[in-house]
Amino acid sequence: MSKYEPDERGYWGEFGGRFVPETLVAPLDELTENYLAVRGDAEFHREFLYYLRDFAGRPTPLYFAERLTEKLGGARIFLKREDLTHTGAHKINNAIGQILLARRMGKTRIIAETGAGQHGVATATVCARFGLECVIYMGTEDIRRQELNVFRMRMLGAEVRGVDSGSRTLKDAINESLRDWVTNVSNTYYLLGSALGPHPYPLMVRDFQSVIGREAREQFLEREGSLPDVLVACVGGGSNAIGLFHAFLEDDIRMIGVEAGGSGNELGMHAARFATGGSVGILQGTKSYVLQDAAGQVAATHSISAGLDYASIGPEHAYLRSIGRVEYASASDEDAFAAFKELSATEGIIPALETAHGIAHAIKIAPELPSSSSMIVNLSGRGDKDLMSVAEYENRRSE
Amino acid sequence: MSRIASKFAELHSAGRKGFIPFVSAGDPDLETSLEIVLALAELGADIIELGVPFSDPMADGPTIQASSMRALDNGVRLEDVIEMSRQIRVRSEVPIVLFSYLNPLYQYGLERLASDAADAGIDGVLVTDAVDEEAAEIGSILRDSGLDLISLIAPTTSDERLAKIAANASGFLYAVSRAGVTGARLETSSAAEELVRRARKFTDLPVAVGFGISTREQIEEVWEYADAAVVGSAIVAEIERSIPVGNVPERVRAFVASLLPAVANAGTEN
Ligand SMILES: Cc1ncc(COP(=O)(O)O)c(C=O)c1O
Numbered sequence: 001m002s003k004y005e006p007d008e009r010g011y012w013g014e015f016g017g018r019f020v021p022e023t024l025v026a027p028l029d030e031l032t033e034n035y036l037a038v039r040g041d042a043e044f045h046r047e048f049l050y051y052l053r054d055f056a057g058r059p060t061p062l063y064f065a066e067r068l069t070e071k072l073g074g075a076r077i078f079l080k081r082e083d084l085t086h087t088g089a090h091k092i093n094n095a096i097g098q099i100l101l102a103r104r105m106g107k108t109r110i111i112a113e114t115g116a117g118q119h120g121v122a123t124a125t126v127c128a129r130f131g132l133e134c135v136i137y138m139g140t141e142d143i144r145r146q147e148l149n150v151f152r153m154r155m156l157g158a159e160v161r162g163v164d165s166g167s168r169t170l171k172d173a174i175n176e177s178l179r180d181w182v183t184n185v186s187n188t189y190y191l192l193g194s195a196l197g198p199h200p201y202p203l204m205v206r207d208f209q210s211v212i213g214r215e216a217r218e219q220f221l222e223r224e225g226s227l228p229d230v231l232v233a234c235v236g237g238g239s240n241a242i243g244l245f246h247a248f249l250e251d252d253i254r255m256i257g258v259e260a261g262g263s264g265n266e267l268g269m270h271a272a273r274f275a276t277g278g279s280v281g282i283l284q285g286t287k288s289y290v291l292q293d294a295a296g297q298v299a300a301t302h303s304i305s306a307g308l309d310y311a312s313i314g315p316e317h318a319y320l321r322s323i324g325r326v327e328y329a330s331a332s333d334e335d336a337f338a339a340f341k342e343l344s345a346t347e348g349i350i351p352a353l354e355t356a357h358g359i360a361h362a363i364k365i366a367p368e369l370p371s372s373s374s375m376i377v378n379l380s381g382r383g384d385k386d387l388m389s390v391a392e393y394e395n396r397r398s399e
Numbered sequence: 400m401s402r403i404a405s406k407f408a409e410l411h412s413a414g415r416k417g418f419i420p421f422v423s424a425g426d427p428d429l430e431t432s433l434e435i436v437l438a439l440a441e442l443g444a445d446i447i448e449l450g451v452p453f454s455d456p457m458a459d460g461p462t463i464q465a466s467s468m469r470a471l472d473n474g475v476r477l478e479d480v481i482e483m484s485r486q487i488r489v490r491s492e493v494p495i496v497l498f499s500y501l502n503p504l505y506q507y508g509l510e511r512l513a514s515d516a517a518d519a520g521i522d523g524v525l526v527t528d529a530v531d532e533e534a535a536e537i538g539s540i541l542r543d544s545g546l547d548l549i550s551l552i553a554p555t556t557s558d559e560r561l562a563k564i565a566a567n568a569s570g571f572l573y574a575v576s577r578a579g580v581t582g583a584r585l586e587t588s589s590a591a592e593e594l595v596r597r598a599r600k601f602t603d604l605p606v607a608v609g610f611g612i613s614t615r616e617q618i619e620e621v622w623e624y625a626d627a628a629v630v631g632s633a634i635v636a637e638i639e640r641s642i643p644v645g646n647v648p649e650r651v652r653a654f655v656a657s658l659l660p661a662v663a664n665a666g667t668e669n
Contacts, residue, residue, distance in 0.1 A: 009532070019501055019528045021458040022564075023578050026555035165464060171455065178457045183579040185555060282502045282528070283455060295476040296506030297454040 003323075004249050004316075010199020012319035018198040019282050024178075027185045032200045034105050039207065044100065051096045052211060055129065056086045058093075060212075062219040062376070067346045068363075075230065075369035077362055079349070079379040080216045080244060087122050089352065089381030090212060090240045091193060095122035097208030098191045099130055107189035109133045113177040115142055115170035115236065116307030116354060117149025118381055119193030124158035134158040137176040141168035142306045145392075148385045167300045170236075170310045174284050194237025195314035198285030202314050209243025216376055217247045230365075230375035231255045234358040235328070236271075236307045238314035240380035245326065254327070257317060258361040260303035261330035267291060271301040273313045274321060275330040281312075288315040304333035304393060305353035305386070331360035337393055339363055340383060352381035353389065402494040402522045403547055403570045406445055407605040407626065417627030418443065418618070418659055419607055420634050421498060423450035423466040424483055425475030427642050432470075433483055434648040435638065440493040442655055445627065447487070448525070451480050451499035458500075458527050460582030462632040465639065477507045481519045488520030496523040496549055496570075501533075509537060513544035523547035523570045535567055542569065549573055552598055554590040565602035572598055574625065576610045583613035583632040595625045615658050630658065 010016045018028060038044035052058040061084065065077040082090040102110060110132050114120030120136040127134035136153055140162040143150050153160050166172040174197070181190040195205045220228050231248060233241035235257040245255050262270030270276055273289040281290030283298055291299040291311040303309040320326040331339070336353055339360035344350045351359055355378070362377045369375070383390075400408070410417050420439045425432050436447055452470035456463060477499075484495050497516065504512055504526065516524065523546055529537055538548035547570030552561060555578055565572065576591035577584075588611075595606050608621045609629025621628040634655060641650040 017533065018530070019533065020530065021527055021553070021575075022530055022551040023458075023553040023555050023575060025530055025560065026553075026557060166454070175455055175457045179460070179580045182458065185578050282500075282505055284457065285528070290502070292502070292506070294506065296503035297471060298502075 006199070006203055006316070010203065012316050013322055015288050015318040015322070016199060016202060016315035017287050018285060019287065020198050020285050021182060023182050023185065024198070027181070028198055028200070030105070035101060035200050035204050038101055038104065047100055048097055051100070052093065056092045056096060057084065058211065059215045059219070060084050062216055062223070065347050068343065069366070071346060072363060072366040074367040074371060076371070076374040077366055078220065078228065078374060078376045080212060080376055082212060082240065082378060082380050083349070083351065083355070083382035087118070087125050088384070089118035089122070090209060090243060091119040091122040092125065093211055093243070094193065094205050094208040094239060095119070095126045095191065098204070099126040099132070102132070102189035102191065103130060105189065107187060109135070109184065109188045110191050111135045111137070111177055111180050111188055112191040112193055113137045113170065113173035114193060115173065115309060116305065116352065117142065117146040117153065117385060118307065118352070120158070120160070121149050121152050121156070123191050123193070124153040124156035127158060128156045135180065136160045137163050137173040137180070139163045139168035139170065139172045142170065142173070145389050146306055146385055147388065169301070169306065171284070171298070178284065194239040195242050195316060196237040196284065196286060196312070202286065202316055205239050206242045206246060206316060209239050210246040212240065212243040212378065213245060213247030216244060220376065224374070227251055227253060228376045229254060229373040230369070232258065232358050232362050232375060233378035234258045234308060234354050234380060235313060235317060236310055236354060238317045240378050242314065242316055244376070244378040249325065255325070256361060257326055257328045258357045259328060259330040260305060260308035260357060261332040261335070262302040263333050267293070268300045269302050270330070271303045271309050271311065272330040273311070274328040283312045286315050288312050288318040304336055304389065305357065307352070307354040308357060329361050331357040333393070335360035337390065340386070340390060349379070350383035351379060352383045353386045355380045401545065401547060401570070402492065403446065406494050407571065410445060410626070416622035417445035417607065419446045419448055419609070419627050419629040420444050420655065421448040421450060421629060421631030422634060422638065423452055423463065423470050424480040425452060425470035425473055426466040426635070426638060427469055427647065428473050429475060429479055429483055431647050433486055435651050436487055437490055438648045438652040439655060440487070440491040442652060442659070444493055446494045446496060448496050448498045448629065448631070449480060449484065451477055451497055451503055453500040453503055456500065458580055460580040460632060462583065462636050462639070463581050466635045477503050477512070481515050481521065484516070484521045485519040494522040495520065496525055497521060498525045499527065501526050501528050509540045513541050513546060517544040517546055521546065523549045525549040525551065525573060527551070538567055551575055552594060554578055554594050558597060561598055562601045565598065565604065568602065568604055571605040571607050571626070572602065573629070574598060574606050574608045576608050576612065579610065581610055581632050583636060584611035585614065586617065591621070592624050618659065633658070
């Protein structure tokens with residue numbers, strides 16, 4: 001078995017596992033059993049690929065960012081255009097996979113958390129498509145800063161429930177989803193949106209997202225006759241990053257995950273679990289890196305982007321870092337803001353603020369790399385949802 | 400015999416059932432919280448469940464979430480909860496069970512916790528989010544210091560799991576009355592009775608029922624088929640209501656006495 005597969009209890013090395021109240025063990029067992037059954041099922045994969053292609057619009061292009069490359073004068077930059085999927089972010093890949101599973105399991109009610117609203121929109125979309133009841137939990141701070149996506153979810157027939165506890169962001173929305181699930185286990189499917197949470201979610205979400213890297217690898221090989229030198233992706237929970245990286249793990253390629261550096265290095269001002277002061281802990285069902293105080297209380301986080309504003313990180317990333325396979329860096333709010341504007345103006349592509357963190361790091365390192373080298377940046381989502389936030393940030397900045 | 404085991408033996412020979420109140424340690428502050436616990440012990444609480452505050456209590460409803468936050472706002476840490484337990488122990492022999500999420504215990508260090516807790520006179524620990532191998536590991540560390548790991552069972556727990564959990568359990572089993580989070584309800588679901596009946600097939604350990612019990616009628620109902628009733632959110636809600644008025648321990652004592660006149664009478668024995 002590859003060292004990139006978790007063991008049967010969902011551990012990659014010491015990270016992962018299943019840390020949940022007893023009530024959730026049975027539904028997680030049921031989920032694991034059903035997922036492992038479809039994982040090797042050709043009919044399920046045929047159905048999954050059908051919806052990825054005809055509903056979500058895959059494969060997404062691998063686009064050569066010619067003007068950005070010229071401007072930076074180093075490595076050639078390619079963009080994997082997940083922003084061009086239906087609903088505008090990679091989140092739809094996972095939502096399709098899980099909704100097909102939920103249907104097979106006979107579940108009639110779907111719940112999900114969302115931060116930036118992209119996973120909420122993807123979930124609401126597949127629920128509309130299959131006629132299933134849909135409840136989305138979202139922190140009230142995120143509802144405020146991602147208003148457009150709230151409107152989209154409601155238009156799609158989902159009920160959006162605001163979560164007022166904690167820092168009113170993604171972590172709090174996950175807590176509330178877990179509380180709903182534990183209360184309504186018999187008919188409810190929890191469609192978790194990142195490579196997080198108790199086993200089997202980190203494995204399942206990674207599998208469904210790994211289509212990104214499989215396509216990118218094939219597209220790059222076909223175009224260039226070789227493999228790229230560097231992969232870059234932003235990391236919130238870690239699904240778009242692991243989705244891009246997975247197919248390349250056995251290749252001799254440098255990979256970089258970019259966390260949210262926020263507005264400073266102090267606890268509470270960022271969401272850089274690796275780069276700035278996180279430590280091993282247990283949060284929301286999994287053992288990974290957590291931003292916390294010495295007493296094990298989870299810290300508040302901050303990021304300009306709602307989708308990266310989370311105190312923990314998927315366990316597979318903690319493992320890949322521990323074995324030195326993937327590097328992690330961070331980009332600040334200011335870097336992301338600048339990259340957001342740069343990509344818009346130079347390439348005619350407005351990225352999501354989450355994605356802009358990956359772009360920011362690419363902009364930083366490309367000039368240091370030889371022009372014979374190449375990198376793929378995962379363009380995880382489009383930025384329409386963020387225009388108000390960016391305008392707000394710009395105003396605050398000029399004050 | 401451990402304090403928990405002898406408590407249940409004593410209840411059994413007296414033909415009584417147990418009353419187990421829950422409070423978050425340090426809500427509204429450590430001093431008041433200590434007084435509340437001592438008042439509960441005096442009233443006849445058979446075991447005290449002390450909640451260790453945590454920032455992300457995913458198995459708790461709004462009442463206990465808010466109480467956990469009040470304690471955290473006061474800077475209450477696991478050290479303080481252990482110290483508070485030590486002070487309870489000076490004044491009362493009531494068994495104490497810590498009720499916690501794993502992360503604060505993990506950061507403290509499980510071996511260190513086991514030895515400090517035993518030293519302070521704590522009798523057991525319930526870890527909400529540890530199951531299977533992880534729970535077994537914690538259980539063996541606690542047992543080395545003479546503490547019980549109290550295990551949760553739920554209506555969704557299969558017979559196969561019940562057998563496994565029962566085989567590793569000590570002290571008592573805590574049966575969750577229904578699928579859901581903590582929080583006062585006006586009725587107990589029939590799932591609880593069914594669960595206790597199933598659990599009895601696999602264990603002779605006492606079984607307590609909790610989650611949602613908030614009235615005298617519910618306690619009496621639980622006492623029909625289980626060995627003890629746990630009351631959490633109803634008491635915590637009374638603490639919350641009392642904070643703006645003041646005199647919290649007295650008000651909580653009066654509330655619990657009204658909830659449990661039978662225990663109030665028996666309380667003088669303790
Ligand atoms: C466009 C986009 N990229 C990235 C993320 C971060 O999530 P993940 O790390 O799981 O890819 C989000 C989350 O909301 C997102 O919307």
